[in-house]
Amino acid sequence: MTRSNDRRRSYSAELIESGITPPLLSARNLCFEMQGQPLLQSVNLSVRAGRRTIVIGPNGAGKSLLLRLLHGLIPMTTGDIYWKGQRFSRDAQSAQAMVFQRPVLLRRSVLANLKFALKVCGFVGPERARRVQDALRISGLMDVANRPARVLSGGEQQRLAIARALVCAPELLLLDEPTANLDPAATSYIETLIDMASGRGITVVMVTHDQGQARRLADDLVFLQDGRVEGTGVASDLFANPRSEAMKAWLDGRLHVRREEM
Amino acid sequence: MDIGVLFLQSFGLISNWDSNLSEIVFLSLQVTVTAVVLACLLGLPIGAMVGTFRFFGRSGLILGMNVLMGLPPVIVGLVVYLLLSASGPMGVLGLLYTPFAMIIAQTVLVTPIIAALSRQVIEDLWMEYAEQFASLGVSRRARIFALLWDARFSLLTVVLAGFGRAVAEVGAVMIVGGNINHVTRVMTTAIALETSRGQLELALALGLVLLIVSLVVNIVVMAFRGTIVRGAYA
Numbered sequence: 001m002t003r004s005n006d007r008r009r010s011y012s013a014e015l016i017e018s019g020i021t022p023p024l025l026s027a028r029n030l031c032f033e034m035q036g037q038p039l040l041q042s043v044n045l046s047v048r049a050g051r052r053t054i055v056i057g058p059n060g061a062g063k064s065l066l067l068r069l070l071h072g073l074i075p076m077t078t079g080d081i082y083w084k085g086q087r088f089s090r091d092a093q094s095a096q097a098m099v100f101q102r103p104v105l106l107r108r109s110v111l112a113n114l115k116f117a118l119k120v121c122g123f124v125g126p127e128r129a130r131r132v133q134d135a136l137r138i139s140g141l142m143d144v145a146n147r148p149a150r151v152l153s154g155g156e157q158q159r160l161a162i163a164r165a166l167v168c169a170p171e172l173l174l175l176d177e178p179t180a181n182l183d184p185a186a187t188s189y190i191e192t193l194i195d196m197a198s199g200r201g202i203t204v205v206m207v208t209h210d211q212g213q214a215r216r217l218a219d220d221l222v223f224l225q226d227g228r229v230e231g232t233g234v235a236s237d238l239f240a241n242p243r244s245e246a247m248k249a250w251l252d253g254r255l256h257v258r259r260e261e262m
Numbered sequence: 263m264d265i266g267v268l269f270l271q272s273f274g275l276i277s278n279w280d281s282n283l284s285e286i287v288f289l290s291l292q293v294t295v296t297a298v299v300l301a302c303l304l305g306l307p308i309g310a311m312v313g314t315f316r317f318f319g320r321s322g323l324i325l326g327m328n329v330l331m332g333l334p335p336v337i338v339g340l341v342v343y344l345l346l347s348a349s350g351p352m353g354v355l356g357l358l359y360t361p362f363a364m365i366i367a368q369t370v371l372v373t374p375i376i377a378a379l380s381r382q383v384i385e386d387l388w389m390e391y392a393e394q395f396a397s398l399g400v401s402r403r404a405r406i407f408a409l410l411w412d413a414r415f416s417l418l419t420v421v422l423a424g425f426g427r428a429v430a431e432v433g434a435v436m437i438v439g440g441n442i443n444h445v446t447r448v449m450t451t452a453i454a455l456e457t458s459r460g461q462l463e464l465a466l467a468l469g470l471v472l473l474i475v476s477l478v479v480n481i482v483v484m485a486f487r488g489t490i491v492r493g494a495y496a
């Protein structure tokens with residue numbers, strides 16, 4: 001206990017001494033193993049407040065695992081996660097919202113899905129009604145508000161999942177491949193919604209395996225492959241000048257074969 | 263006796279529906295519906311909690327619940343009889359050979375069915391919801407209510423299974439109710455009695471009524487489910 005407190009203080013102190021405000025979220029030497037198999041290895045990354053950080057990489061790289069770890073849903077094997085320079089806690093989790101790769105919608109109407117989230121974070125009465133209306137408006141789901149969520153189209157479901165994640169005004173929005181199964185029109189709608197969220201000052205961390213999307217949306221970039229960060233930094237720099245052979249290969253569209261399969 | 267004639271006679275009896283028959287049908291429904299409601303109040307929360315919480319002895323409890331689903335009614339009847347009989351621990355209440363005794367016996371019989379089947383239904387739904395609920399920060403209490411509500415359509419089928427078991431059951435209500443005319447005579451005990459007396463057309467008439475009652479209850483519940491679900495629920 002004392003040790004971890006010391007460590008926490010020293011990390012914050014270190015940042016403040018160097019004149020840097022701590023990033024909203026950061027991971028230091030994050031490792032995750034399952035049944036002795038390392039799935040994430042020494043991941044270091046920083047998420048800057050108010051920016052869009054895009055995590056890219058091939059299938060099976062560990063992108064979804066990383067997002068779950070950053071959201072505190074699964075415990076890391078070793079390493080540290082910091083929220084505003086403090087060790088990750090329950091409060092950090094409630095300041096974040098996550099949209100899963102396969103959106104999990106309640107077996108209720110669109111409206112009831114939004115109300116449920118608002119009730120959980122403590123909004124009632126007219127404020128809740130106002131937020132529900134806002135969510136329906138930005139997601140374009142006003143006309144289907146009373147329809148069961150699970151009969152919506154894929155694009156509508158994903159919009160609802162994002163709108164529901166936004167109703168409680170999180171500081172950080174985590175998105176796991178929100179457009180993976182959508183056509184270009186639906187994808188574009190989702191991207192507009194994400195734009196709008198960051199326009200409201202919400203920090204976004206989004207996973208995608210779509211290069212075009214990463215180029216459109218990224219402020220900062222994290223390139224993940226085989227459970228390792230193979231490049232991270234400001235997106236425009238990194239796209240222009242990929243720092244690792246792995247990332248260059250991926251950007252060129254050269255197929256990557258996982259190490260253990262070679 | 264010719265089966266065809268028997269059927270005709272029993273239809274005749276049903277068409278001459280008398281107050282005695284209504285009394286028996288009404289008491290049957292009263293006892294069974296009360297028992298099923300009580301069993302739901304007990305069994306659904308148990309099922310939901312066992313389905314979503316992790317605790318020591320959980321698999322043993324699930325095994326126990328599944329075994330109790332197949333509890334022989336006569337054994338339930340015997341145990342409830344021993345509890346309620348004059349010399350038993352609850353003898354002072356004087357409940358033996360009253361409809362209350364039958365309600366208790368059927369509740370004991372149906373609760374494990376509701377609990378065990380709803381546990382499975384809720385657990386399957388929880389697999390899907392768990393991460394999202396963790397992310398939203400849903401409390402344990404709110405989780406139980408949300409899961410019971412979202413599983414409501416599957417749970418209706420569970421409740422119907424419990425109803426079917428209770429309404430058709432004869433052993434337990436016979437032992438603790440005593441099949442007393444105008445007091446504890448229900449459809450199943452009346453059928454058993456009339457058959458043993460050789461009043462086959464009356465027994466068959468009651469049997470048909472029992473079938474019709476079960477059918478109507480199922481149709482009503484399924485129609486109710488259908489109106490809400492139709493085209494709407496995936």
Ligand SMILES: Nc1ncnc2c1ncn2[C@@H]1O[C@H](COP(=O)(O)OP(=O)(O)O)[C@@H](O)[C@H]1O
Pocket residue numbers: 034039057058059060061062063064065066
């Ligand atoms: N629950 C799990 N058990 C075992 N292996 C898992 C589990 N979840 C993920 N993995 C493995 O971890 C690796 C990374 O998975 P994931 O994070 O889903 O990749 P992606 O980058 O495609 O999102 C994969 O090889 C996957 O098989």
Ligand SMILES: [Mg+2]
Pocket residue numbers: 063064065101176177
């Ligand atoms: Mg993934």
